[in-house]
Amino acid sequence: MSLQKKKRVASQSRNRKVSLGVTYAILIVMGIIWLIPLVWILLSAFRCEYQADGTFIGRVTSNFFPKNYGLKNFKDLFTATYYGVPKAFPRWMLNTLLIAIIDCLISTFLVLSVAYCMSKLRFKLRKAFMNITMVIGLFPGFMSMIAIYFLLKSIGLTGNPAHPGYSVIGLILAYSAGAGLGFQIAKGFFDVIPNALVESAKLDGCTNFKIFRQIILPLAKPIIIYQALMSFTGPWMDFIFAKVIIGADNAQYWTVSVGLYSMLFGTHPDTNLFTQFAAGCVIVAIPIVTLFMFLQQYYVEGVTAGAVKG
Amino acid sequence: MASKAITAPKNKAHELTFFEKLGNRFSNFRKRFEDGSLGTKLAHFIFGAGNFYHKQYVKGAIFLLLQIAILAVMIFCPSINGTPYGWKALANLPLKNLSEGGGFDPATGHFTSGSDCKLMILFGFVTIALIIIYFMIWNMSIASSYKADMDKKIGKKPTTFKEDMAELLDGKFHVLMLTPTCIAATVFTILPTIFMIALAFTTYNSQDMNDLGTNLFRWNGLQNFAAVFTGEGSLGMEIKNRFLPVLGWTFIWAIFATLSCYFGGIILALLINKKGLNGKKVFRTVFIFTIAVPQFISLLAVRNLLGEYGPFNQFLKDLGWITESIGFLGLKTGDSEKLAKVMVIIVNMWVGIPYTMLMTSGILMNIPADLYEAARVDGASTFKMFFKITLPYVIFITTPYLISSFIGNINSFNTIFLLTGGGPTYTGYQAGGTDLLVTWLYKVTIDQGSYNTGAVIGIFTFIITATITLITYRRSKAYNEEDTFQ
Numbered sequence: 001m002s003l004q005k006k007k008r009v010a011s012q013s014r015n016r017k018v019s020l021g022v023t024y025a026i027l028i029v030m031g032i033i034w035l036i037p038l039v040w041i042l043l044s045a046f047r048c049e050y051q052a053d054g055t056f057i058g059r060v061t062s063n064f065f066p067k068n069y070g071l072k073n074f075k076d077l078f079t080a081t082y083y084g085v086p087k088a089f090p091r092w093m094l095n096t097l098l099i100a101i102i103d104c105l106i107s108t109f110l111v112l113s114v115a116y117c118m119s120k121l122r123f124k125l126r127k128a129f130m131n132i133t134m135v136i137g138l139f140p141g142f143m144s145m146i147a148i149y150f151l152l153k154s155i156g157l158t159g160n161p162a163h164p165g166y167s168v169i170g171l172i173l174a175y176s177a178g179a180g181l182g183f184q185i186a187k188g189f190f191d192v193i194p195n196a197l198v199e200s201a202k203l204d205g206c207t208n209f210k211i212f213r214q215i216i217l218p219l220a221k222p223i224i225i226y227q228a229l230m231s232f233t234g235p236w237m238d239f240i241f242a243k244v245i246i247g248a249d250n251a252q253y254w255t256v257s258v259g260l261y262s263m264l265f266g267t268h269p270d271t272n273l274f275t276q277f278a279a280g281c282v283i284v285a286i287p288i289v290t291l292f293m294f295l296q297q298y299y300v301e302g303v304t305a306g307a308v309k310g
Numbered sequence: 311m312a313s314k315a316i317t318a319p320k321n322k323a324h325e326l327t328f329f330e331k332l333g334n335r336f337s338n339f340r341k342r343f344e345d346g347s348l349g350t351k352l353a354h355f356i357f358g359a360g361n362f363y364h365k366q367y368v369k370g371a372i373f374l375l376l377q378i379a380i381l382a383v384m385i386f387c388p389s390i391n392g393t394p395y396g397w398k399a400l401a402n403l404p405l406k407n408l409s410e411g412g413g414f415d416p417a418t419g420h421f422t423s424g425s426d427c428k429l430m431i432l433f434g435f436v437t438i439a440l441i442i443i444y445f446m447i448w449n450m451s452i453a454s455s456y457k458a459d460m461d462k463k464i465g466k467k468p469t470t471f472k473e474d475m476a477e478l479l480d481g482k483f484h485v486l487m488l489t490p491t492c493i494a495a496t497v498f499t500i501l502p503t504i505f506m507i508a509l510a511f512t513t514y515n516s517q518d519m520n521d522l523g524t525n526l527f528r529w530n531g532l533q534n535f536a537a538v539f540t541g542e543g544s545l546g547m548e549i550k551n552r553f554l555p556v557l558g559w560t561f562i563w564a565i566f567a568t569l570s571c572y573f574g575g576i577i578l579a580l581l582i583n584k585k586g587l588n589g590k591k592v593f594r595t596v597f598i599f600t601i602a603v604p605q606f607i608s609l610l611a612v613r614n615l616l617g618e619y620g621p622f623n624q625f626l627k628d629l630g631w632i633t634e635s636i637g638f639l640g641l642k643t644g645d646s647e648k649l650a651k652v653m654v655i656i657v658n659m660w661v662g663i664p665y666t667m668l669m670t671s672g673i674l675m676n677i678p679a680d681l682y683e684a685a686r687v688d689g690a691s692t693f694k695m696f697f698k699i700t701l702p703y704v705i706f707i708t709t710p711y712l713i714s715s716f717i718g719n720i721n722s723f724n725t726i727f728l729l730t731g732g733g734p735t736y737t738g739y740q741a742g743g744t745d746l747l748v749t750w751l752y753k754v755t756i757d758q759g760s761y762n763t764g765a766v767i768g769i770f771t772f773i774i775t776a777t778i779t780l781i782t783y784r785r786s787k788a789y790n791e792e793d794t795f796q
Binding site for chain 2: 016020023024026027030031033034035036037038040041059060061062063064110113114116117121123126129132134135136138139140141142143144145146147148150151154155173174176177178179180181207208209210212233236237239240244257260261264265274277278281284285288289291292293296299300303304
């Protein structure tokens with residue numbers, strides 16, 4: 001090896017080291033920026049500071065790190081009365097869990113069945129169905145939300161003074177009824193399954209139902225998990241549908257996001273509830289984040305499929 | 311390629327215009343009536359008569375029951391909350407001479423209470439949907455009988471109910487699979503959307519109506535749309551004065567939010583996937599973590615963090631850069647609108663970049679390595695390779711995503727509502743400095759009760775998103791050649 005060549009290799013490797021170092025630096029700084037708000041919420045949840053006169057400081061304070069840590073916020077959160085509902089937070093958690101499970105089952109079923117039809121079956125009106133879906137998807141979701149509210153109200157599934165709990169059924173309907181129209185990502189997934197597989201099964205005398213159940217569904221595990229994850233986490237994340245459909249004066253049946261939002265910004269906001277709000281956020285985030293982390297691989301697959309198929 | 315060349319002209323020759331299709335339909339109807347058996351002829355009037363004629367009793371009974379049920383609703387007009395379905399609902403649709411205890415009284419200039427116009431419109435539309443369904447069942451009933459006729463003609467036995475059910479699992483599997491979604495989507499998406507569109511042509515403004523103690527309103531044609539230019543609508547001058555600023559900001563927001571997250575995400579993905587970098591998984595996990603935390607939590611956290619008494623303002627004070635807290639998010643009247651706008655876009659990068667990173671990571675790894683190899687041999691720099699290979703490749707693949715994310719950003723309710731609540735607000739106006747069309751729509755309808763103006767804003771949003779989609783999406787390969795992927 002000539003001297004010159006050696007020098008060039010050395011400078012190249014030095015360049016690489018420098019650029020790698022810069023990359024590390026950027027990524028670490030970005031990582032910190034990205035985690036700051038979440039770490040802050042976590043710290044606030046455990047904050048346990050008192051004023052000189054002994055009153056608890058629940059509001060937002062200017063110090064990032066608490067001076068005192070404790071579990072008081074969690075204890076208060078689980079026992080306190082919010083909006084006239086005793087032990088409201090555990091109730092909201094249960095409401096949300098119930099809604100999420102039912103919504104997950106219905107939505108996943110609807111999405112899979114529509115996506116399969118659109119991908120692997122050919123029939124009259126197929127293109128029309130897809131076009132209508134696209135046009136409907138272009139309207140802001142709120143437009144239909146307001147009308148859904150009137151509709152549910154007229155059949156007593158929300159704002160029903162005799163049965164306020166029916167609002168939960170109304171909300172489940174509102175979440176899951178339109179789910180079938182969000183079939184695009186799952187369709188993209190089914191599109192990748194070779195048609196030859198379906199056709200050879202057909203030659204063997206399989207009915208379409210059998211093909212779906214015995215060939216497609218086992219192959220579709222990733223997309224089933226992705227859809228289930230999305231529809232299960234939906235009710236925990238959404239708050240605007242829940243707020244409008246369950247109603248501001250129906251605190252007993254709120255979902256957890258409406259409840260937490262209302263602690264700080266509702267009709268009776270209380271800035272002193274911030275640390276309890278933070279504790280609630282931590283409680284909600286733990287199961288959702290755990291789910292995501294466990295099913296990461298499926299989430300990434302779904303997201304990537306969505307990117308290409310739009 | 312060869313097969314395409316053959317099929318393309320064939321398709322063209324067979325493409326029928328709408329009227330030709332309609333014509334074919336009608337001649338088909340006539341043929342069925344003339345050629346069909348007595349049962350088929352009867353089926354034109356009594357659903358399922360043809361099926362009874364062919365001894366398909368269960369099927370016939372189902373058709374007959376459906377006919378009786380729909381006709382019963384149409385004739386007897388069951389009512390909910392005092393508002394009827396059926397023919398009375400159709401009679402109510404013009405919202406004139408409202409007979410059931412209400413109407414516009416010209417003498418006092420007030421509505422008299424009693425009936426509820428929004429339910430009248432809603433139920434009117436449900437009734438129209440019922441009529442459409444009636445004729446669909448009518449058609450199915452005749453077709454089913456006609457098919458049995460044809461089967462008989464060629465010596466086959468008409469299908470039994472069991473066979474029909476089995477067919478649902480095979481040849482008509484799509485009917486079984488799509489029916490739940492069709493019903494649910496019609497009731498909970500399509501009908502509500504049409505209903506809200508209709509409200510744009512009415513005087514439905516609950517605040518005025520509450521003052522008058524009535525649930526009645528009227529159709530008023532295009533007046534609400536004209537109000538955007540004249541300011542003579544239920545929202546007063548707001549719709550005229552604030553429409554263009556909000557529209558403009560919606561566009562600016564959508565463009566910046568889409569592009570910043572898109573390119574930021576690609577760069578982050580490139581950084582994380584850099585050769586020789588250790589701890590890729592750790593970095594990825596950190597960013598996925600931020601996606602996994604529900605948005606309302608992370609956004610409200612940021613809102614408080616940047617708030618007046620929050621740690622960030624304190625941090626800047628400690629540095630000695632400021633003495634007074636800055637209203638970064640325009641939460642108070644009088645805060646800077648420009649700063650709030652910039653901050654929303656920046657915070658949105660925090661929300662959106664990890665998502666694009668995740669998505670493009672997979673795509674980046676799929677770029678053929680020999681492309682880079684060849685470029686390196688030719689002595690291309692890292693930057694050149696990024697702009698000439700990586701970027702074009704990623705953009706090409708993710709164009710559909712770019713479009714849908716642009717549209718998603720136009721309708722991006724959560725970010726704005728949770729971060730700034732649309733602020734800074736201006737006295738006398740609902741729409742604040744960072745309000746998008748959707749958040750304005752929310753305020754105008756849910757807070758203000760101006761459903762008609764809200765519907766107008768919604769329709770404008772639709773027009774914008776539809777135009778963008780029509781121009782870009784329908785031209786894209788993914789849409790036009792979807793079958794070629796398989």
